Amino acid sequence: MRAVNLRRLKALCRKEAYQIVRDPSSILVAFVLPVVLLFVMGYAINLDSSHLPLGLLMEDHGPAAVQFEQALKASGSFTVETGVPREQLIQQMTRGNLRGVVVVRSDFGAALAEGHGGAAIQVLTDGSEPNTASFVGSYVETIWETWQQQRGQNQARMDTLPIDLRPRAWFNPSTLSRNFLVPGSIAVVMTVIGVLLTSLVVAREWERGTMEALLATPVTKAELLLSKVLPYYLLGILAMVLCLVVAVLIMQVPFRGSLGALFVLSSLFLGCALGMGLFLSTVMRNQFNAASAALVAGFLPAMMLSGFVFEITTMPLALRLLTRLIPARYFTSSLQTLFQVGTPVSFLAGNALGMLLLTTFWMGLTTLKTSRTLEAK
Amino acid sequence: MLYRLLRLIRKELQVVMGDKKTRLMLVMPVLLQTLIFPFAATLEVRNATLAVYNQDAGAASQELLQRLSRTPSFTRLLPVHSEAEVQAALDDQTALVLLRIPQHFSRNLAAGAPAPLQILMDGRRSNSAQIAMGYVSQVVQSFGAERGAHPTSRLVLRNVYNPNLDFKWHVLPSLVAIITTIGCLTVTALSVAREREEGTFDQLLVSPLTPAYIMVGKAVPGVLVALFQGGIIATVAVFGYGVPFSGSLPLLILGLVCYGLALAGVGLFISSISETQQQAFLGVFAFMVPATTLSGYISPIENMTVFFRILAYINPLTYCIRIVKGAFLKGFGFADAWTAIGPLLLISFCTLSIALYLFRRHIA
Numbered sequence: 109m110r111a112v113n114l115r116r117l118k119a120l121c122r123k124e125a126y127q128i129v130r131d132p133s134s135i136l137v138a139f140v141l142p143v144v145l146l147f148v149m150g151y152a153i154n155l156d157s158s159h160l161p162l163g164l165l166m167e168d169h170g171p172a173a174v175q176f177e178q179a180l181k182a183s184g185s186f187t188v189e190t191g192v193p194r195e196q197l198i199q200q201m202t203r204g205n206l207r208g209v210v211v212v213r214s215d216f217g218a219a220l221a222e223g224h225g226g227a228a229i230q231v232l233t234d235g236s237e238p239n240t241a242s243f244v245g246s247y248v249e250t251i252w253e254t255w256q257q258q259r260g261q262n263q264a265r266m267d268t269l270p271i272d273l274r275p276r277a278w279f280n281p282s283t284l285s286r287n288f289l290v291p292g293s294i295a296v297v298m299t300v301i302g303v304l305l306t307s308l309v310v311a312r313e314w315e316r317g318t319m320e321a322l323l324a325t326p327v328t329k330a331e332l333l334l335s336k337v338l339p340y341y342l343l344g345i346l347a348m349v350l351c352l353v354v355a356v357l358i359m360q361v362p363f364r365g366s367l368g369a370l371f372v373l374s375s376l377f378l379g380c381a382l383g384m385g386l387f388l389s390t391v392m393r394n395q396f397n398a399a400s401a402a403l404v405a406g407f408l409p410a411m412m413l414s415g416f417v418f419e420i421t422t423m424p425l426a427l428r429l430l431t432r433l434i435p436a437r438y439f440t441s442s443l444q445t446l447f448q449v450g451t452p453v454s455f456l457a458g459n460a461l462g463m464l465l466l467t468t469f470w471m472g473l474t475t476l477k478t479s480r481t482l483e484a485k
Numbered sequence: 486m487l488y489r490l491l492r493l494i495r496k497e498l499q500v501v502m503g504d505k506k507t508r509l510m511l512v513m514p515v516l517l518q519t520l521i522f523p524f525a526a527t528l529e530v531r532n533a534t535l536a537v538y539n540q541d542a543g544a545a546s547q548e549l550l551q552r553l554s555r556t557p558s559f560t561r562l563l564p565v566h567s568e569a570e571v572q573a574a575l576d577d578q579t580a581l582v583l584l585r586i587p588q589h590f591s592r593n594l595a596a597g598a599p600a601p602l603q604i605l606m607d608g609r610r611s612n613s614a615q616i617a618m619g620y621v622s623q624v625v626q627s628f629g630a631e632r633g634a635h636p637t638s639r640l641v642l643r644n645v646y647n648p649n650l651d652f653k654w655h656v657l658p659s660l661v662a663i664i665t666t667i668g669c670l671t672v673t674a675l676s677v678a679r680e681r682e683e684g685t686f687d688q689l690l691v692s693p694l695t696p697a698y699i700m701v702g703k704a705v706p707g708v709l710v711a712l713f714q715g716g717i718i719a720t721v722a723v724f725g726y727g728v729p730f731s732g733s734l735p736l737l738i739l740g741l742v743c744y745g746l747a748l749a750g751v752g753l754f755i756s757s758i759s760e761t762q763q764q765a766f767l768g769v770f771a772f773m774v775p776a777t778t779l780s781g782y783i784s785p786i787e788n789m790t791v792f793f794r795i796l797a798y799i800n801p802l803t804y805c806i807r808i809v810k811g812a813f814l815k816g817f818g819f820a821d822a823w824t825a826i827g828p829l830l831l832i833s834f835c836t837l838s839i840a841l842y843l844f845r846r847h848i849a
Contacts, residue, residue, distance in 0.1 A: 148775045155612045155789040191746050202815050203824050204807050220637055227638035235647030236814045239528040240785050242804055245642050246619055246815050252640050274601055278575055278606025285657045288609050346802050397506050399766040404514040412525045417783060419613045422531040424524050444609045455577050
């Protein structure tokens, strides 16, 4: 008997396709979920901080202090709250309503006039959110520097150094965080769709007892697996097209790479994601467990370990090695490159190879675990 | 009636705890995530590569480079020697940022003339690149400060609640809230759907229990799972990672119970509108992802557009993270916690009432 009989495969795919079309939830996963997720991640995750609530305690009302206050208010980085007593400001920060408190002490003007560098501006930040805290710190520092520089110029003195740092961001000149978060989000969304779609399909057959019926037919292992992969692959590619359209047309993220490369990379990625879902489904044989496992093994690593928000180089060595096993890592990096840089072939080829190996791994494992008997191995 | 309720709760707990794989699914992921995510979920930049295109031959640039190589953020300085190499280093992501020191940098600096430095960042990862640039800028600042700049005032920066801005102190308390969400929600949302699929729901309906009691019976295991999982992570956070716990324990427990109730409401709501376990699971997912992204865990709520900010303020996870963090880091008392527990109770009330309404209607 041949491993794959085209006619039987076609029949099985047709059955699977009917199941997809007639169950509204699959359609929901493939077409509604990606759009919703993309919007949420693209618009809600914004690392470009502005209008952070900041408390300002002015104990000195001299001209220098007022000038500093104006500089803080004019910067646009903060929404400044003034005229509130110290205890209340601290309490507001404890409750999470203020990100930081700036204190200009009553002796500020006098110490400034002395000019020994003793005039201190105190900045307290809410360290319970480290990233925001460091933004608050560095924003205030920048504002303070400019203010200091202007004072120096007014009094014809060199207050700051002549070294002048000129930053420029390649590929994303305005350093808009959305431009790199949206491609990353697509990778997360596609992981979810791929793994979720397939994690239930085999388990469902087992739970409903239809697997027994299938096993009683002449269907081979290869046919069974292919029939579970092909329809969902098609659905995944359609979802990918949808993501691309939403990202480029609605969210205005530039796409500079080639569509052909995108298609190849997406196909490889879907191979991994679908393979992983199928594997979990085959092993668990129970929809609840398979779906929870899919969430834990698919979604969370894609979110945390793919380099989508959190930088991989910062992680300890063991985790850096672990990220190599996560398909979303390769896909995130590929998408970020395709969207913002173009198609540097050698770089993308490395990612493609990683995903190819993972696809082989998961599909191979699933094939091993699929048996044509009723007993669980 | 109370006795019947206790029996029902016991039955529900047996369903959850009776199956070995399910038991495993409630504990293993929690442990794994507590082990991995605190190391991964950080927005700091360490071990990054800084490419350097040094066109200056003087001593000042050498000294600057030495200082840069001593920071933990850059473990590798990659020297490049031409424009083509500059391009390649950034294209292939070999370097996150590139520092170009122009000709005559040292000479200009010695003469007190403007000495510009150029920094090129990989905009694909603009957030990390900007953070890395911040590190470079700090080094350059202190380098310059020793060479004759004397500002008349100074800035004293202090990070309250987390002096060294340790990311683990932020991640672990947040994980207590986030991981708990998954467990509690799946247990409550899938329970009714499973009974319906297996046909045992009708048996439950013909028992003397009223819909409200059935609902309580389904909600309690969820709250217990939330407490149990939250407890595991909190314990690991304190004893394994050394995150300080400065608030009150009863407050943390109260917060988790309120949060569990709010989630049970959401879970039962999902349960009552879905026919199958698959649909229920999708419902859980459709709630989970927005709830996590809109909780202020990844990026601050103030940065979101108005629409999402409103969603963030009706998101129970936002308040739960606030309470857990408050209990851990900020030494929350009941007076402070009230601003978060109040909204949580309100949310629980709303979700549970909607769930009960749908539940009743479904049965009728």
